[in-house]
């Protein structure tokens with residue numbers, strides 16, 4: 001029987017989230033570097049043309065990283081990435097939502113999207129107004145997250161969870177765009193991210209992404 005197939009490159013914060021969940025849970029899978037597109041063939045498995053898509057062993061698609069995360073948690077409850085406590089579970093899902101729907105659209109798309117993805121993959125110039133808007137909004141996100149992580153190793157329940165994965169995926173993209181957490185202003189958040197980045201699976205994924213980006217940027221001149 002074939003294993004699960006993840007579609008999309010991990011440069012996408014949402015694909016990276018799913019990849020890290022698969023790795024944390026030790027789930028056998030393969031990965032295709034499928035880009036998002038409106039190609040009719042791709043729309044058959046991704047109605048919105050977005051990545052990630054996860055295909056199960058029967059080739060049935062599951063869309064949206066949060067729904068995939070939930071599916072993986074229910075199907076593979078071992079090595080759970082959600083805390084035991086019901087309130088903490090809600091908090092973990094909140095941080096996932098905060099990263100995915102609040103921070104990424106402003107900071108990831110504003111900085112990584114404009115500085116790397118648009119010029120290197122679409123030959124579009126960086127929209128400096130979008131970058132400036134992202135930079136202006138960054139403190140409100142960072143201040144909130146600094147308060148939430150202060151005095152803790154992980155965001156929720158004293159355990160590595162979906163909350164850490166989702167937020168780390170945001171900061172991975174930002175680091176590609178040369179935006180780093182200022183350790184003087186946000187010491188707890190910076191220490192948390194360093195701790196996460198020291199994990200071998202992050203080292204491996206980021207090394208692959210950096211090598212790929214270096215190649216693409218070289219070609220783009």
Ligand SMILES: N[C@@H](CCC(=O)N[C@@H](CS)C(=O)NCC(=O)O)C(=O)O
Nearest residue numbers: 012013014036050051052064065066
């Ligand atoms: N809520 C979705 C967001 C996925 C998403 O926006 N993916 C981007 C890549 S980072 C995409 O496929 N964009 C193509 C498009 O919007 O057409 C999820 O969590 O999977």
